[in-house]
Amino acid sequence: MRNYHRILAAARDVLGESGADASMEEIAARAGVGVGTVYRRFASKDALIDELLRLALEEVLISTERALARTDGHGLEELLRALGQSFAEHARYASLLLQRPTDTATARRMQAAIELLTARAIAAGTVNPGITAGDVMAVIWAMRGLVQAAGEVAPESWHRFLDIHLAGLRAAGPLSSEAPISARQLSKLPPRRPA
8 A cells, every 4th residue: 555655646646747758657656666566556557547537526525415414504614625736736646637528427526516505604694695516617727727837836816816706706785787607507517527
């Protein structure tokens, strides 16, 4: 099990540095194991990337369950912060994760959680009643884009971005003269992975 964790840590570093050009030999060298050890654990680089994605999604789903367990109206904020942290932790190789096929069941589960957490936040008065799940999804997509754009130059910039947007979500009164993304429009968008 120790080699498994060493290989994953090395893969995160090497994939972050070299992207798709990373080799299993580089990953093995960084992990301090033989390349055969890497191939015994992971049949290919794709299998290794799939495992990194599985682990990232597992972390997000655990955070989602923790947020759903809250009954105080702050679960939405907790989930948004967990997603920002996940984006930041995987930013160096996120493009490789995002290229993997989307698990539509997980995407639907996340969408349902966001809808429920948004409704709970509205009911608890922790966000403006005009906020929709579409608005929250737009914040998530923008936060992921910011993390990818800021990279290692400003890796913590998502915190301020989210703080500002949370303040906006909490603001009283009319939020915009523009209509929000409707549930119908949201359902027509391709599923997006939370990692």
